[in-house]
Amino acid sequence: MLSMLALLLVFQLAGEALCHALALPVPGPVVGMVALVLVLIARGIWVGPDAAVPPDLERVTSTLLGHLSLLFVPAGVGVTTHLALLASEAVPITVALVGSTVAAIAVAGVLMARLERRP
Incomplete structure (x- = not known):
């Protein structure tokens, strides 16, 4: 679970860095999320309506969504x-x-x- 949280943070950091470097008018976390989805699609993990997200990633995201009010x-x-x-x-x-x-x-x-x- 910790590795998936680190993965989410790496994609957020990459999105922030890309937005800063290219002066994009889009928030960095959005760019990072799009990049994560593209990586999941490229690896064949998330394709089609019946696709399953890796269990560790689903557990981390569910936990984060459960505590979203803290943000x-x-x-x-x-x-x-x-x-x-x-x-x-x-x-x-x-x-x-x-x-x-x-x-x-x-x-x-x-x-x-x-x-x-x-x-």
């Missing part, structure tokens, strides 16, 4: 350190949050209606 603690601390700024910008933040939520619901609804009509 939001730094963001929560960051928000609490800027409460005065949030209070002064409350109206624009609220408008942006409500507007983006309404827009997302509207786009999803239109898309769903169009997809349901397709033969």
